Amino acid sequence: MRADELSMPFDEEFLADPHAGYAKLRAEAPVHRIRAPDGSPVWLVTRYADVKACLADPRLSVDKTNSRGHGYKGFELPPALDRNLMNMDAPDHTRLRKLVSKAFTPRYLAEMHERVQLVADALIDAIVPRGQADLVRSYALPLPAMVVCDMLGVPDHDREEFRGWVLDLFAPDSSEPVRAKEKLRSAVGKMQQFFVRLVAAKRKKPGPDLLSQWVLLRDEGDGLSEDELTSLAFLTVIAGYENPVNTISIGVWTLLQRPDLAADLRDEPGQLASVVDELLRHDGPLPLAVRRFPLADIEIGGVRIPTGETVMLGIMSANRDPAQFSEPDLFDVQRTDNRHLSFGHGIHYCLGAALARITAQVALGTVLRRFPDLRLADPAAAPRWRQSFRSRGLAELPVRFSPASLK
Template sequence: MTPLDPTVKSLLIDPYGTYAELRAEAPVQRIVGPDGLPVWLVTRYPDVRQALADPRLALDRAHAAPGNYRGFALPPALDANLLNMDPPDHTRIRRLVAQAFTPRRMAALRAPIERVAEQLLDAVEDTAGPSRRVDLLARYAAPLPITVICDLLGVPEDDRHDFRAWTDTLITPDPDRPEQARDAVRAMLAFFTGLIGRKRAEPADDLLSDLIAVRDEQDRLSEEELTSLAFLILFAGYENTVHLIANAVLALLTHPEQLATLRAEPELVAGAVEEFARFDGPAPLAIRRFPREDVTIGGVTVPAGETVLLSLASANRDPEQFGEPDRLDLRRRESGHLALGHGIHYCLGAPLARMETALAITALLRRFPALALGVPAEQLRHRPTMRARGLLELPVRF
């Protein structure tokens, strides 16, 4: 089709440079995906945006052609979630969980998030000691969202210690040790099954107790859907937000003029969060799609049943949509980034992720006026996966 032959390796080493070449030369291209099977990669903003809302592109793996998709196999009790569903089941379950992210609930979470942020920053100072150096990812960006989402669901503090290790294993599995991912899945299934059992016996004022009541009293969820929903809320609520916060901090520390702007005008933080998400969002790709029928995307016909990957990262750097897209600009006027999706599968937890990131950045900059990277930016390492755009660590000094 084209002499350009992008690989998973090139998309990991230089994602934005590779996406720029693809947009210019082959915006809808068949490549070898992370699982070794061919996928269609879509990179231009209008094509990605339109495809995100196209009902002909299904999330349900039942629409994948035989042998065309080799995703990670979760047990049914974790797999029956919104990322694998289309209407009408998707519509039914999304309506049930939307109650967790209403403006009223978000407003009620604001003060607790601020309190957790301050407590974590106290611990950052204590951990850093005289060196004034610390891994901000491990000590702040990661524990903040896991604390918030566990509080929302009602996960007891004593049960939170293994969750980050499990999610890290699933996001970046070791190809030489596949048993680690299987062990993590078994542990998570046992965790959620046990937690739901305890909440049934002793319900509390939390989201999981509410969902159990919907299951038991109203019969609007199956048991597998209930377990999968709890898994997805906890998994997505942690994974996306931790990377959004860490990527935002990195963007500021590598753009000192923008950092100075936000320090001088902290009221810009809400718009800044949108720019952080556009500039270097946590999810490079939308969840894979499978055409129910032959579909034309960007002038290219994609056969039914093949796997389609929509690049949110590439769309958000499309110069046809955003002026100087490779420049971080906290005063940017163009809107419409796709970092949190578009259409019926738009990120359900987007309001919470936005608020957490804004409050985390505000508290951090107020607390540490001399915050800086602890190593040269080129020494930082990202996760070796296309599923998430996240750092392995974020050393800082203050």
């Protein structure tokens, strides 16, 4: 397999077992030219050392204006939403991140820990009497949406409509692609208008939420503009919804395959931190990092990539690279060196990583605590995955348990 050979690995066969596909690429063509879903050529980097180096390499820009019209850019957002931290290079990124990070204080994280626990318990309360449930629909999907609403201070009377936009954003009906794209575009537009109004409301009457804290932030007189606040709110939805949904669903499914580990966690919930990190390494929800564009011709893994072409960094592949991790296909919660790349590396390391870990630990711990006899509804059934170029998670997770009345 030549590095410049165009192929389409993200077809149904590849997605059915992506880890095997990535292993083949790591061994035969670690920097490989493929076709993205829109048909454009992109370079896929699959080995840990190369991926980590590229994540921190300032010669690789995340700013779409440096693409020179080549390659995959994903869904085109309105400029006011598109100009966000994920699409900025230094020094603009440095300034904005410095301001935004001030709000993620230990006190805020402690408060969010309590709030996530309240949300998780409320969702479980609705499930407990039934004796069966689809934990994706009843738990993994609504929990992050409710947490995002709390983070941004979305008023109660707007939350149902807001969650509808979020669903249209992340779960379009693939059976009707034209209609799905219309719904996606409509949801983006409505969400943008909503955030403009919400930012204005927070300026008049700030609350304890994250968006209010961003409105109030100042650094040597410098604050966040209206467009920056709107784009940050939208980025919170992008970063705070889909990946946690998939982490929770994959996490519960993984623990149900390992009843001994689940039993140990019920007795010693302190192990949940290492379990979540091993889950993120072993079967994380993010196959690829945000696309990059070389500012000049660059060599990666011995392969020359021209200026402005699209480079995709294989996070999922890097996290199973045997050159970095001993027995990488083994789910090992005792792993002592677990420097996975699921939250990135370098200046674009995920700003909300601590909160993402809290959400996953609370979500999984609550399920284990509230459902001592949780089991798959059909242990013989193969899991049904919802996966694509950008994400991987379970489409459903039917389970059974002993029903209980609330006291």
